[in-house]
Amino acid sequence: MSRWVRGPLPRLGLRARLLALGVLGLAVGFAFGGTLLVGALGWTLQRSVDEEALRTADAVALLTAEDALPDPLPDPLPVAGGQLRVQVVDVQGRIRAASIDADRLVPMLGPDELRPGQRQRLVVDGRRAGMPGPVRVVTVPAGTPQEPRTVLVAKSLTDVRHSLRVVRNLLLVGFPLLVAGLGVVAWRVVGATLRPVEQLRSGAAEITGRAGAERLPVPAGQDEIHRLAVTLNDMLDRLAASRDRQRAFVADAAHELRSPLTNMRTELEVARRLGDDTDWPAVADDLLADTERLSRLVDDLLLLARLDEQDARPAPVGPVELGELVRAVAARYPSPPLRLTLPDGPLWVEGDAGELRRVLVNLVDNALRHARTGVELAVSGPDGAYHLVTVTDDGPGVPAADRERVFARFTRLDDARARDAGGAGLGLAIVRELVRRAGGAVELADATPGAAAPGLRATVRLPALAEPDPE
Known part of the structure; x- marks a missing residue:
């Protein structure tokens, strides 16, 4: 017995809770309505009894005022018999007239x-x-000031009470049956309404252990559950796409990290086998190059992870002068091959100076890696609401079909797959993310359309700002 007492009561499901609330609401509503109905019916019947009695009393009072009452007393008052009892009494309580069924000796009301x-x-x-059950008695003053009288009329309340x-009794029997019937109907209706929800739950449970397409069943009706199913399917699509990107990112990152580590291990194993014949300065240079490559790759991965984490947050905004920023970036490279073109006056944009510097460095590094003779870094503006920064090289260019793909992470074209030709394919992906955070856009185009080596022009559009206040 204690086992049942200690155990928690089973929680009702949503269907049962909705039904319980509905039945409770119906029961309370019916009880309140039945009470009002009985009260209104009782008041109406009581009022009809009072009106009939008062009409009779007023008629007898009029006869009394006109001294038209039957005389002597044994003659009854001319009222309907069986339904009403009428007496006319004086101030001493003596009966002066009465209907045929009324008592002619004792008034219906006492002196008190x-x-x-x-x-x-x-x-x-x-x-x-002389009637069964309770009766309603009304009194109406009658007679003259010299001989005041009072008319008493009684009518039985038995029919009203019955x-x-x-x-x-009909309400007490009918309302529970009606509530029970409505409860059965509501149970089936609520079950039919919640059936799509159960289908969504079953679909979600199957998705957990199922491979392949992850879609929930969408109800046919254009209601809230239909919109919920559509929203959940959209969420599942985004989660699946995010998971696929994450898997691809992890696989590509593992592959890129493995390459320099494999090179370093191979160099060390070869050096150990050669023993005293090892050219340790050359080995150190190779290891240092692989270490730097590995460090750059890790830094790029951490930067992309941080950008993904901060995707929903607003990017830091501040006035940045493009001419000064471009000069600082160009100072890192020899001239030639880098050529610099600056505007006549200052051009201000909004964004983070460090992130914009990283954008220019990545673009210039990429251009120098593929250029044949040189690279041009230019600033111009305004172009509408934007200032422009262009990085132009005279290399082989990028086919139009691949210009969007190169912004994806770990994407390298065939002629850049060699270890010495390029990085891990993260530079342009970082550029797009940083430019997007600054509220701008980046696009690629041929520097010289139609040429054998058309080159590549990368154009960065950054939101323009008015010149800030010196203070």
């Missing part, structure tokens, strides 16, 4: 209940009027 000169409505025991009891 009767208020001469006032209209009253009371409920008394029916035995006073009608209310019948209606109440």
